[in-house]
Amino acid sequence: MAKGYNRVPSPAGGSGGMMGQIKKMQEQLAAVQAQLAEETTTASVGGGAVKVIMTGDQHCKGIEISADLLKDADPEMLQDIILSAVNLALDQSRQMAEERMGPLAGGIPGLGF
Numbered sequence: 001m002a003k004g005y006n007r008v009p010s011p012a013g014g015s016g017g018m019m020g021q022i023k024k025m026q027e028q029l030a031a032v033q034a035q036l037a038e039e040t041t042t043a044s045v046g047g048g049a050v051k052v053i054m055t056g057d058q059h060c061k062g063i064e065i066s067a068d069l070l071k072d073a074d075p076e077m078l079q080d081i082i083l084s085a086v087n088l089a090l091d092q093s094r095q096m097a098e099e100r101m102g103p104l105a106g107g108i109p110g111l112g113f
Contacts, residue, residue, distance in 0.1 A: 025104060032100050033057065041096055043089035046081045054089035056096045 036056030044051045049069040053061040063082065073081070 029101075029104055032104065036097055036100055039096065041089060041092040043085050043092055045085045045088060050081045050085040052082075052085040052089035054086075054093040056093055056100065058090060058093050058097075060086070060089070 037059070039056040040053050040061055041056070042051055042053050046066075046069065049066040051064040053063075055061055063085070065078075065082070069078070069081070
């Protein structure tokens with residue numbers, strides 16, 4: 001039997017530091033997620049005719065439609081403009097999340113983040 005084979009690893013040994021790093025990263029991640037839930041982005045299409053307000057965690061907070069657009073728009077055009085605004089707002093929200101989460105994406109060496 002090899003020397004030290006039956007040795008019980010110390011709880012404060014090598015993995016303790018990694019567990020601390022993981023806990024710190026989880027706390028940072030939770031803080032960023034809370035921040036993203038509060039931050040918003042506004043997407044505007046049709047020359048400002050439709051605006052969509054989206055949070056950083058992809059929740060739609062509001063849609064504003066110009067009264068002028070409602071006078072002249074047919075239903076299909078209105079649907080297309082709203083869909084474009086929502087998709088643009090989602091893209092902006094995802095970009096915001098990516099920027100905020102970016103520093104955490106490096107993760108801990110050896111875990112493949």
